[in-house]
Amino acid sequence: MEATTPAISVAGGRFLIVGGASLVGSTTADLLLERGAAEVMVLDNFAFGSPAVVAHLERNPRARLVRGDVMRLPQLLAASEGMDGVLHLAAAMSISMDADPWTGLDVNIRGVQNVIEACRANRVRKLVFASSNAVYGYGPGVAGDLVEATPFHSLGAPSGAVIYGASKIIGEQLCRDAHRRHGQDYVVLRYSTVYGERQHYRAANALYIIETLDRVRQGLRPRVVGDGSETKHFLYVGDAARANLAAFAAAATDVAVNVSGPAPVTTLELVRMVTRLAGSDLAPEHVEPPAGRVRLTSGGAFRIDHSAAEKAIGWRPEVAMEEGLARLIRWRDEQTGQDGAQDAGLDAGRGGA
Known part of the structure; x- marks a missing residue:
């Protein structure tokens, strides 16, 4: 991969949102278009997301809605071609992970690897991966200030929640490995609960x-x-969308930061x-x-400390x-x-x- 600056200008840029028919995805698409993005493509299989939340984008000539699945690499390769940045949101959350852990692990691990491979193959300049504060775990060990180096705690937590948190840890490490092996630039954002x-x-x-x-x-x-x-x-959805744009625009790469509410x-x-x-x-x-x-x-x-996000992505x-x-x-x-x-x-x- 050619050495380029990890910073991407939102204005004039082309962006793909994987799993974009969602709370965070639709709000981020709106903000990207408001800030002058040349193209915003929303890819979703609508198994988890809702067509209703992105229906308004059909009226915008700079937006495209594509039905696609993170488990289908050819679809990701086609969608990410020519994109400057990819935001990966598609995930099984703790409730669905509890109901069907096998499918959840496929989506949260193999799906991430597919997105990374599509970014690498198409020389996408930066991947922003939506992780979670679930990487710190649940239960009595979760206390005080949670910073990026805080370890994972699972004692006494529901198995579905633990599997979800562990899958996000693996997703982060797949991004890290792609940077080490192939120079793929990325930023991991560890969201608090978004509302x-x-x-x-x-x-x-x-x-x-x-x-x-x-x-x-x-x-x-x-x-x-x-x-x-x-x-x-909790994290307000508008603040989550701003964090996504900030991660693209910043020179930061190979970093994971907390994105939490005040x-x-x-x-x-x-x-x-x-x-x-x-x-x-x-x-x-x-x-x-x-x-x-x-x-x-x-x-x-x-308390989930977000000071590292201010230093890394402003x-x-x-x-x-x-x-x-x-x-x-x-x-x-x-x-x-x-x-x-x-x-x-x-x-x-x-x-x-």
Whole structure:
């Protein structure tokens, strides 16, 4: 591979978003087009993503929607030809990993390798890979400041969640190996739980937000699992999209950084915040974990440090949790008419960012 600068100008650039019919993918596509990208191609097989969230892109002459699958290398080779940057979002998340780990491992490991091979073969200048703070694991060992060197913890965590986190670690290492062997430039972004407009029902922690809103809109008391003291860390989707663009534009390569929201929140704080922003004073009820569902236990208080992202790609979060939730609720109410009815496009799959 020829030596080139890892920095890519968004304006005038050509970008492929793999798994782009998703919360993060659709928002990133919008931002790339707003910032002057010459072409944005969204590739998705729509098994996890929803056509509804990218339907508006069909009206933009600089956007292309392509049906394709990360398990089909020829499709990735065709889609990535001539692209400056590739954003890889397609993934099975913890809920779908718990339901079908074999398929999840195929998508999260073989799928990543296929995307890397397509980038290498077509001399794509930079790959941005969406990883997760799941690489730090779950349970009592997850506490304090989580930085990029924090090890993986799995004691007592649900097997589906552990398999998901381990698959993201392997995906990161495949990127690292491609850089070592072939000089393929990349940046790994370890997302916190992403929320915002176009919210779906597929991320285990994000369910606290959307299910609370659904119950409140139906006049039911919101539910808090346990005592509500567990820490969660969320990232507004607009901030996630900015991080993706910053990773392309920065000179950084061969690096993995946390991309997290401004501050952590407890489950009880989150449920109360959603309830209040929805205009309700219903008191939450504390319940036991529902049987048969993946529940991600963080253990004690923790904070996901994003200072390395500011140094490497010049990014920091801008949207506070309360503001992001207010935007989500406004959007949700527009979709449902405030009657709690689910829009057909909100839950069309089981995974993806």
